[in-house]
Amino acid sequence: FNCLTGMYIPTEGRVTLNGETLPPKPLAVVRAGMARTFQNIRLFANMTALENVMVGRYCRTSSMAITSILRGPKFKREEAATRERAQELLDYVGLGKSTELLARNMPYGDQRLLEIARALATDPQVLLLDEPTAGMTPGETKEATTLVRRIAAARGLTVLLIEHDMSVVMGISDR
Numbered sequence: 001f002n003c004l005t006g007m008y009i010p011t012e013g014r015v016t017l018n019g020e021t022l023p024p025k026p027l028a029v030v031r032a033g034m035a036r037t038f039q040n041i042r043l044f045a046n047m048t049a050l051e052n053v054m055v056g057r058y059c060r061t062s063s064m065a066i067t068s069i070l071r072g073p074k075f076k077r078e079e080a081a082t083r084e085r086a087q088e089l090l091d092y093v094g095l096g097k098s099t100e101l102l103a104r105n106m107p108y109g110d111q112r113l114l115e116i117a118r119a120l121a122t123d124p125q126v127l128l129l130d131e132p133t134a135g136m137t138p139g140e141t142k143e144a145t146t147l148v149r150r151i152a153a154a155r156g157l158t159v160l161l162i163e164h165d166m167s168v169v170m171g172i173s174d175r
Contacts, residue, residue: 001036001130001160004029004036006022006029008024017032017125017126018125020032030122030124034126035119035120035127035128036129037115037116039130039131039134041111042115043111043114043115046104048099048101048102049090049098049101049106049114050090052103052114052117052118053090053117054082054083054121055118055121056121057082059122060121060123061078085121086117090114090117093113093117093120094113095110095113095117108135108140112135112136112144113147116129116132120155126159126160127152127159128159128160129160129163132163132168133163133168145168145171145172148161159172161173
């Protein structure tokens with residue numbers, strides 16, 4: 001996953017998506033349509049759930065530094081659209097009522113779901129999930145498995161999964 005998403009530079013070969021070679025730069029990979037979650041949760045602990053998902057939308061905005069500093073009309077439009085999309089994604093993953101909770105104060109299973117919502121905020125074509133149910137209770141695991149199946153079916157995404165729990169793998173995989 002680290003090579004695919006530009007975090008590591010492969011010693012040989014190349015990473016392509018839709019016939020285009022992706023540079024080993026995470027932002028370029030995300031903009032091209034590939035998003036990921038991490039085995040060890042990487043949320044912004046002191047930001048709310050909504051803010052964490054809004055960060056994921058950054059790659060789909062076009063406001064430049066000056067526009068953002070001055071908070072001009074373009075910035076305000078993009079900020080409102082980003083906030084609205086982030087709330088939709090929180091609702092979609094079942095965290096709609098956790099909008100204002102700081103990420104660090106959320107239960108572990110909800111933090112995992114929050115990472116998925118943030119990855120979805122990038123509008124990916126390919127979603128890479130690195131052990132999305134690691135450390136979850138059986139109930140949380142079932143909920144996450146159902147969510148990932150729903151994401152793949154409803155959004156038409158390709159989901160690439162690293163997971164040690166074979167019941168999760170078989171519950172998500174269609175082949």
